[in-house]
Structures are given as C-alpha cells and as structure tokens.
Amino acid sequence: MIDATLVSGFLGAGKTTWLAEHLRRHEDGVDLVVVNDFADQGVDDALLREAAWEAGARVEPIVGGCLCCDRDGALRRVLHAEIGRRHRGDAARDGRVVVETSGLAEPHRITRMLADDPVLRTNLSLRSLVVVVDGLGGRRLLRHRHGVRDQVAVADRVVLSRADLARHGELEELAATVRRLNATAELVASTLGTERPVTPADPAVADVFDDDGTVAEPDVRSCRVDLAEGTSWAEYALWLDTMCRAHPDRLLRSKGIVPTRDGRLLVQSMGGDVATPVPAPPGVDTGMVFVLDRIDPDALVRSLRTHVPSAGA
Amino acid sequence: MCAQCRAPGSRIDWYAAGAPDTLAGRRTARTELAAVATRQLAPLGLRVDAHPGSMTLAVRSATGRTVVVTRLDELADAVRALTGRSVDPLEPRR
Numbered sequence: 001m002i003d004a005t006l007v008s009g010f011l012g013a014g015k016t017t018w019l020a021e022h023l024r025r026h027e028d029g030v031d032l033v034v035v036n037d038f039a040d041q042g043v044d045d046a047l048l049r050e051a052a053w054e055a056g057a058r059v060e061p062i063v064g065g066c067l068c069c070d071r072d073g074a075l076r077r078v079l080h081a082e083i084g085r086r087h088r089g090d091a092a093r094d095g096r097v098v099v100e101t102s103g104l105a106e107p108h109r110i111t112r113m114l115a116d117d118p119v120l121r122t123n124l125s126l127r128s129l130v131v132v133v134d135g136l137g138g139r140r141l142l143r144h145r146h147g148v149r150d151q152v153a154v155a156d157r158v159v160l161s162r163a164d165l166a167r168h169g170e171l172e173e174l175a176a177t178v179r180r181l182n183a184t185a186e187l188v189a190s191t192l193g194t195e196r197p198v199t200p201a202d203p204a205v206a207d208v209f210d211d212d213g214t215v216a217e218p219d220v221r222s223c224r225v226d227l228a229e230g231t232s233w234a235e236y237a238l239w240l241d242t243m244c245r246a247h248p249d250r251l252l253r254s255k256g257i258v259p260t261r262d263g264r265l266l267v268q269s270m271g272g273d274v275a276t277p278v279p280a281p282p283g284v285d286t287g288m289v290f291v292l293d294r295i296d297p298d299a300l301v302r303s304l305r306t307h308v309p310s311a312g313a
Numbered sequence: 314m315c316a317q318c319r320a321p322g323s324r325i326d327w328y329a330a331g332a333p334d335t336l337a338g339r340r341t342a343r344t345e346l347a348a349v350a351t352r353q354l355a356p357l358g359l360r361v362d363a364h365p366g367s368m369t370l371a372v373r374s375a376t377g378r379t380v381v382v383t384r385l386d387e388l389a390d391a392v393r394a395l396t397g398r399s400v401d402p403l404e405p406r407r
Binding site (some may be wrong): 237238241260274288300303 | 318327330333349399401
C-alpha cells in the first residue's frame, strides 16, 4: 500500500517552501515526490531536488499543464509505475508519495481520479490533502478567486505561510476566513516550513466573496524568458515592481533566476507581492517563468525587453 | 482594488535584499535604481536623484516638487503623488 499526501495551494502560496521543509523533517521517509508546474519548464523540481535527495526521495516533474486536467494521464502513469515498482521489489514498509500540484489545479478532481482508477484505489490511500494559503495575500485571493476557495474547502490541513511577515491579528483573521470555508481542517501557521498553531479570530471579520468564477473568464498562459548574464538588478526590479502594481490580478506568478552582475538571484512574485530574493541554488537554469491571466505573453516579453535592455535580445 | 482588501504591495525592501550587503553595494544599487527610474519616468516629466552621502532617492517633477523615498516600492506612490498617474509597463513607450 502507498500512502499519498497531496499538497495544493494557489500560485506562489508557498507550497514548495513548505514541502522542502516537510521533506527534511519527515522521519518516516518519502519515496517519491511528484512536482507539477503549470509552465512548460518547471522551477520547483530543481528547487526541491536537494531537500528530496536529503530525504532519500526521487523527484518526478510533470510540467506543461495541471495534474487535474491536461496532465492527469501523466500523474496516473507515474503512480502506476510506482505501484509496479513496489510490487516487483521487496517492500519492507508502506510506500510514501507526495504530490505537489500546480497552483491552478483543482485538488478535488485529483482525489476523484485517485478514487475512480481501480489500480490506484486498491494500492494507494490519500493520507492527507494539505492546502497552503499565502498568509499575506491569501485573504484577497479567497475573496476574489473561487478556485482558491474550492482548494481550501476540500483540505484536511490548511497551512498559512509567511507567518513571520503577517501583522498582529492578520493570520488569525485569515484563519477565521478559512474556517468559514472549511469547518474541520487542521489549521497551522508556517514560517519557511516551520509550523505553529493558529487560532481563528473570534468573532470573525466578515468577508464578501464576490467572484463566482464567471465574472471574467480566465485565460491563463505561461511563458519563459531567458535573461542574459549581467542583467541589471535595478532594471529588472523596477520593471517587476511596476508590473506587479499595474497588473496584480493578471501577472499571477513569476519565478526564476535573474543572473545579476553580483550573482544569481532566485526572484519570485505572487500577484502584487514580491518575495525576498535569495541566492539561487545550483542546478537551476537561468530564466524566468511567468504565469499570466489575460496578458498576451508576446506583450509581456516585449515589455521586458524594452524596460530591461540588459536582459538581452 | 476591492474596498475590503489592502493595496497589493510588498512589506519588505526586496530590492535592497537582492543587492550586495555592503555599503558600496547598497550605494551602487541606489545609484543604479535612480538612473533606471529616471529613464522610465522621463515621459512623465520626472527625474530621480540619488544624492551622494544619503541613502534616499529624491523624485522631482519638472516644476521642482520633490518627494523623498527610501525604498523601490515607495517610488510608485511618489509618482502618483507628483503626477496623479501610474506607470504601466505593458503600454508602449512614447
């Protein structure tokens, strides 16, 4: 039998950070980590590789679409292969698999697929469905994106990330919003994967959920841009800041490496928010992946080339 | 932006976090930011100066009105205060 943990959450919620720490702390060991990126070229699998290696787990990237729809066949194949591998081998203990979905995935469709497939139903049990919610921007997403509410509604465990940056009472209010959507899930706050309990604010501050998913039809696309060595950090940072301010609902996510004159930086943005850049881990290709909603990728690339000329043609 | 939600934006000086953590590195990063911002904001009639010896940036309008900022993410508010406009990088440059 294989125990599976499904890790979901919107783009930039902090799934990979939480999962990397979870793998380091997991005493029972994990055999396989399946990492799904919506973009054609993933960044998460490269970032997870070190933590997975320390935990003795293999990493299987599935890129170019969501596990719940475009790439559900790929997930099925990977899980069938893992089941076959365990059947052929001399398994001393139950297998453990962690599946990290893309930020746009609908986890209930994956759980349905696990339940509907006769091989998976017999050999794999879903131990926990963890949904990571951005502790800072999560409340805005919950108010305005029904897809994020759907993710939270089916969770067994909700992790509120970036707890160190939250203001007084902010996480508790977010926890109350989550509790309104999911009455039974375990709630924890997390700082770089280190967890602590969080108690929902009582009484909860009212939220108006004003997006039923039909107001603006999403048109989500991704693109990758390679940045030249010696890209000016000032040019890229100013462009990213103005993009995130002008289009917080349309530049859903950016993640990748900026090869500045002073070193390679891992730079990420989530909607209107930019994370603290950190030195890039080795083994990650230079380039930036963008996930866009109702922005033409060509227009974005044109804008980047115009405002960040040092990034090269 | 919805009335329930705070304005999107960062709570950390992430631009400074990406620059070398030395006095010279911080100075160079500030000077480069001023030069790049001046180029970007020229169509709005604004100029950004980084005075030697100060760790702030001065955003100046053509009439001399000045707003002093300390972080990259404060630039956008300064531009709005001086011109009432904001920059959209997807709009073609004039």
